[in-house]
Amino acid sequence: MSEQATSTPHAISVRGVSKTYKGGFQALKSVDLDIRRGEIFALLGPNGAGKTTLISIICGIVKPSHGTVTADGHDVLRDYRATRMRIGLVPQELSTDAFETVWAAVRFSRGLFGRSRNDKHIEKVLRDLSLWDKKDAKIMTLSGGMKRRVLIAKALAHEPSILFLDEPTAGVDVELRHDMWNMVRALRDTGVTVILTTHYIDEAEEMADRVGVITRGELILVEEKDVLMRKLGKKQLAISLQAPMQTLPEGLGEYALELADDGATLLYTFDVKSEDTGIAVLLRKLGDRGVDFKDLHTLESSLEDIFVNLVRGTP
Numbered sequence: 001m002s003e004q005a006t007s008t009p010h011a012i013s014v015r016g017v018s019k020t021y022k023g024g025f026q027a028l029k030s031v032d033l034d035i036r037r038g039e040i041f042a043l044l045g046p047n048g049a050g051k052t053t054l055i056s057i058i059c060g061i062v063k064p065s066h067g068t069v070t071a072d073g074h075d076v077l078r079d080y081r082a083t084r085m086r087i088g089l090v091p092q093e094l095s096t097d098a099f100e101t102v103w104a105a106v107r108f109s110r111g112l113f114g115r116s117r118n119d120k121h122i123e124k125v126l127r128d129l130s131l132w133d134k135k136d137a138k139i140m141t142l143s144g145g146m147k148r149r150v151l152i153a154k155a156l157a158h159e160p161s162i163l164f165l166d167e168p169t170a171g172v173d174v175e176l177r178h179d180m181w182n183m184v185r186a187l188r189d190t191g192v193t194v195i196l197t198t199h200y201i202d203e204a205e206e207m208a209d210r211v212g213v214i215t216r217g218e219l220i221l222v223e224e225k226d227v228l229m230r231k232l233g234k235k236q237l238a239i240s241l242q243a244p245m246q247t248l249p250e251g252l253g254e255y256a257l258e259l260a261d262d263g264a265t266l267l268y269t270f271d272v273k274s275e276d277t278g279i280a281v282l283l284r285k286l287g288d289r290g291v292d293f294k295d296l297h298t299l300e301s302s303l304e305d306i307f308v309n310l311v312r313g314t315p
């Protein structure tokens with residue numbers, strides 16, 4: 001998809017960024033990436049792929065070996081204070097200011113980025129994150145889920161326009177995950193650009209406008225989520241057989257068929273884009289060969305299937 005020409009710069013622009021750590025390990029290899037203003041961008045990748053390294057470089061915390069990063073058109077290293085003020089970062093680790101109250105910790109975070117005191121804003125952030133009734137509680141007394149909310153509140157205290165969430169729902173229960181997703185969507189609706197890293201593909205499938213896949217330090221794909229699902233998604237017809245089969249029926253080599261469920265199901269993979277799926281003829285040919293079935297249904301691949309194939313290098 002072509003980038004729309006606009007006079008305003010992208011929220012984030014990464015150009016030719018590589019990172020080799022001391023000791024010689026190359027964690028990133030010439031990454032180029034533009035994050036559009038107001039989108040939710042999910043960065044997916046297996047363990048050790050380079051996600052945290054990339055985020056840390058974008059936030060100006062880690063220095064790239066090569067390349068440049070701009071936030072709202074400002075270089076993140078040369079103009080660190082100006083860019084850091086625009087960026088909120090919710091790190092993976094839980095907060096360490098255990099003895100602070102929620103209110104004090106969040107208010108302090110605002111000051112760190114040179115913003116003047118604004119108790120009204122802090123109150124709004126705490127209310128939006130359902131933390132208001134915990135404002136005087138010491139952080140150590142909160143549940144894990146509440147501590148995560150405090151991390152988000154701290155990241156939002158200085159009114160950033162770009163928010164990074166590094167594995168926002170790692171290890172949280174299902175209910176809290178859904179709350180998080182709603183919070184992130186609500187933020188996007190207020191105009192905040194959101195970049196999240198995740199291991200959970202359903203999280204990206206649920207929330208992201210665009211998806212980037214990083215593996216072994218290379219950004220191998222950036223795509224609109226819907227386009228990705230259409231382009232790389234497969235559809236399958238699952239044919240439940242009356243009698244299980246050990247081998248595929250003869251003479252149907254032109255069809256992408258495989259047996260599943262110990263031979264009780266015949267799976268036919270067809271092209272989503274093609275006009276003619278070939279299903280009608282296949283079913284007739286199966287009938288001609290005496291293959292009876294009791295049920296038919298279609299299956300669509302998930303983002304997870306697509307991701308696994310991409311990372312394995314067999315899209």
Ligand SMILES: Nc1ncnc2c1ncn2[C@@H]1O[C@H](COP(=O)(O)OP(=O)(O)OP(=O)(O)O)[C@@H](O)[C@H]1O
Pocket residue numbers: 021022023025027045046047048049050051052053054
């Ligand atoms: N300070 C460092 N010095 C040397 N190697 C490092 C350093 N930080 C990270 N690495 C290595 O760089 C690679 C990428 O790490 P990174 O944390 O960016 O991956 P990740 O995609 O965020 O992984 P995870 O999902 O496990 O958090 C890993 O192999 C890691 O061991």
